Amino acid sequence: xxxxxRFHIKSSLVILALLLAVTPFFMTNDFxxxxxxxxxxNSIIVLGLNLLMGYAGQISLAHGAFAGMGGYISAILVxxxxxxxxxxxxxxxxxxxxxAFILSKPILKLKGHYLAMATLGVGIIINIVLNSEEELTGxxxxxxxxxFVVWGFEFTQSWEWYILVAVLLLFFVWIMENIxxxxxxxxxxxxxxxxxxSGSVGVDISHYKSIVFVISxxxxxxxxxxxxxxxxxxxxxxxxFNHSIELVVMVVLGGMGRxxxxxxxxxxxxxxxxFLTAFEDYQTLxxxxxxIVVMxxxxxxxxxxxxxxxxxxxxxxx
Amino acid sequence: MLxxxxxxxxxxxxxxxxxxxxxxxxxxxHSIIGPNGAGKTTLVNMITGVxxxxxxxxxxxxxDITNTATxxxxxxxxxxxxxxxxxxxxxxxxxxxxxxxxxYMSKNLLQxxxxxxxxxxxxxxxxxRAMHLLQLIGIxxxxxxxxxxxxxxxxxxxxxxxALATSPELILLDEPVAGLNPSETAExxxxxxxxxxxxxxIVLVEHDMKMVMQLSDHITVMNFGKKLAxxxxxxxxxxxxxxxxxxxxxxxx
Numbered sequence: 266x267x268x269x270x271r272f273h274i275k276s277s278l279v280i281l282a283l284l285l286a287v288t289p290f291f292m293t294n295d296f297x298x299x300x301x302x303x304x305x306x307n308s309i310i311v312l313g314l315n316l317l318m319g320y321a322g323q324i325s326l327a328h329g330a331f332a333g334m335g336g337y338i339s340a341i342l343v344x345x346x347x348x349x350x351x352x353x354x355x356x357x358x359x360x361x362x363x364x365a366f367i368l369s370k371p372i373l374k375l376k377g378h379y380l381a382m383a384t385l386g387v388g389i390i391i392n393i394v395l396n397s398e399e400e401l402t403g404x405x406x407x408x409x410x411x412x413f414v415v416w417g418f419e420f421t422q423s424w425e426w427y428i429l430v431a432v433l434l435l436f437f438v439w440i441m442e443n444i445x446x447x448x449x450x451x452x453x454x455x456x457x458x459x460x461x462x463s464g465s466v467g468v469d470i471s472h473y474k475s476i477v478f479v480i481s482x483x484x485x486x487x488x489x490x491x492x493x494x495x496x497x498x499x500x501x502x503x504x505x506f507n508h509s510i511e512l513v514v515m516v517v518l519g520g521m522g523r524x525x526x527x528x529x530x531x532x533x534x535x536x537x538x539x540f541l542t543a544f545e546d547y548q549t550l551x552x553x554x555x556x557i558v559v560m561x562x563x564x565x566x567x568x569x570x571x572x573x574x575x576x577x578x579x580x581x582x583x
Numbered sequence: 584m585l586x587x588x589x590x591x592x593x594x595x596x597x598x599x600x601x602x603x604x605x606x607x608x609x610x611x612x613h614s615i616i617g618p619n620g621a622g623k624t625t626l627v628n629m630i631t632g633v634x635x636x637x638x639x640x641x642x643x644x645x646x647d648i649t650n651t652a653t654x655x656x657x658x659x660x661x662x663x664x665x666x667x668x669x670x671x672x673x674x675x676x677x678x679x680x681x682x683x684x685x686x687y688m689s690k691n692l693l694q695x696x697x698x699x700x701x702x703x704x705x706x707x708x709x710x711x712r713a714m715h716l717l718q719l720i721g722i723x724x725x726x727x728x729x730x731x732x733x734x735x736x737x738x739x740x741x742x743x744x745x746a747l748a749t750s751p752e753l754i755l756l757d758e759p760v761a762g763l764n765p766s767e768t769a770e771x772x773x774x775x776x777x778x779x780x781x782x783x784x785i786v787l788v789e790h791d792m793k794m795v796m797q798l799s800d801h802i803t804v805m806n807f808g809k810k811l812a813x814x815x816x817x818x819x820x821x822x823x824x825x826x827x828x829x830x831x832x833x834x835x836x
Contacts, residue, residue, distance in 0.1 A: 440696050440697075443695060443696055443697065443698040444695055444696060446698070447690075447695045447698065447702055447706075448681075448685045448688040448689065448690050448695075448702070448705065448706075449690045449692070449695045450695075451674070451678055451681060451682055451685060452682070452685055452690070454671065454673065454674055454678075455671045455674065455682050457671075457673070458670075458671035458672055458673050458674065459669045459670065459671055459672075461665060461669040462669040462670060462671055462679075462682070462745075463654075463671075463682070464652075464653045464654050465631075465653055465654075465657070465662065465663055465664075465665070465669065465746070466654075466657060466662070466682050466683045466685065466686065466745060466746070466748070466749050467654045467655075467657030467658060467685075467686040467749060468654055468682075468685070469654050470654070476692065
């Protein structure tokens with residue numbers, strides 16, 4: 266397949282790796298590291314969500330809730346049951362994958378607005394459960410999370426976390442490129458364009474919708490769990506409707522169906538509020554205005570700025 | 584090859600297909616004609632499992648395929664095209680054809696995530712075959728063009744060769760030349776002849792009488808969901824019932 270030619274995929278990955286490697290030189294204190302780590306974790310969630318929304322064309326207004334739920338499962342397994350962090354994340358992945366698979370069967374029969382409504386409902390229910398199961402989750406006060414120890418190595422320094430998350434992001438970008446540039450990726454894109462067409466050539470649509478949904482939920486679980494370990498604390502706020510909406514905005518603002526759009530959207534939307542704190546009372550107003558202006562002038566997302574340059578991928582906009 | 588017995592479909596009070604029976608012989612072009620609203624597209628949708636049948640059965644080589652889903656039918660050698668184009672506009676012409684070949688390619692999740700040699704080899708092998716099909720309809724120069732930027736005539740042909748990519752034994756063509764100009768129509772007719780040379784059986788739903796008469800081995804005429812007449816093109820042409828119900832008092836040319 267020439268549309269995403271392999272040379273561009275590799276060179277884009279190298280450039281991303283270089284950017285990630287250079288960034289620490291501009292981060293003079295821990296605060297910047299913290300923003301960067303959260304931005305990269307959001308990027309990872311948004312990569313998975315973009316596969317679901319931008320490529321397969323299925324919306325989810327519950328991914329914040331899925332990430333939060335995954336984080337809670339990891340946190341509870343480590344805190345209350347004494348699992349090691351890696352085993353707890355692994356268990357959270359298995360639980361969330363099964364949960365997502367069962368959920369996907371009825372929910373992904375719905376389309377468009379109805380699917381949005383259904384996922385919205387699921388997200389709110391998850392949030393309510395996390396708030397009310399006080400014995401397990403600590404309720405609305407949240408719960409503290411043990412430190413992240415892997416084979417005796419404890420992640421404590423910000424730069425250690427930064428390296429971990431950056432490597433993970435590169436790994437998932439590579440996986441996403443591989444999925445999209447494959448028969449499965451082609452099937453996902455065809456479901457977005459025309460379910461009738463994919464059905465007529467033998468695609469079991471419900472099966473692939475479930476697969477892509479599970480993939481995106483598993484990725485959200487991994488990032489959500491790492492966030493819980495990183496911040497040492499998790500509250501229902503991570504699983505709130507606001508967070509879910511933020512993630513969707515990151516997908517759209519960065520660029521639907523564009524891998525690097527996911528990263529751009531997540532990084533900008535995560536860091537923007539921090540840079541706008543200088544405006545105090547007007548912070549939210551300016552934040553909202555920027556989003557509106559970007560959507561009016563760049564309906565294909567911020568990543569479309571990179572088009573028409575040598576970054577452009579052959580055939581994509583032919 | 585395809586046998587239909589007493590097939591019936593009701594939408595509320597309307598009986599769109601009413602006790603229809605006919606038989607399609609292997610390797611032939613079997614046309615289904617009739618006025619608008621006669622139930623032709625409903626019939627195609629029933630054969631391909633889009634609509635469930637209220638009564639009656641559909642057999643493929645003796646096996647009951649009534650209410651089998653469209654995607655399952657592909658694995659039994661049945662594929663279709665649509666009256667209204669169903670092409671993936673945001674994919675290139677080549678990718679649309681590759682979609683037809685996807686049933687043969689590895690979609691294993693681990694292989695996909697890590698892009699193993701098998702995935703790369705499949706891709707290369709079937710890209711060559713897809714390019715062959717594009718050459719068949721003479722649009723290999725548009726291989727890397729997004730389908731939404733191609734003309735309607737090209738897309739109609741693209742849909743037919745996408746169906747061909749699934750290597751079907753039976754293709755159902757729902758109005759393949761609707762909206763095409765005479766030269767494009769001739770090209771589609773030519774393409775259908777190529778298919779029959781490959782021993783593919785064809786069920787053709789079409790309004791273009793000239794093409795139907797020229798290509799068909801056998802014709803079933805429908806009106807109000809019922810079978811009005813059937814036979815060879817000549818027999819149907821000379822049937823007074825058909826002329827009265829469908830063709831009016833005019834001639835075919």
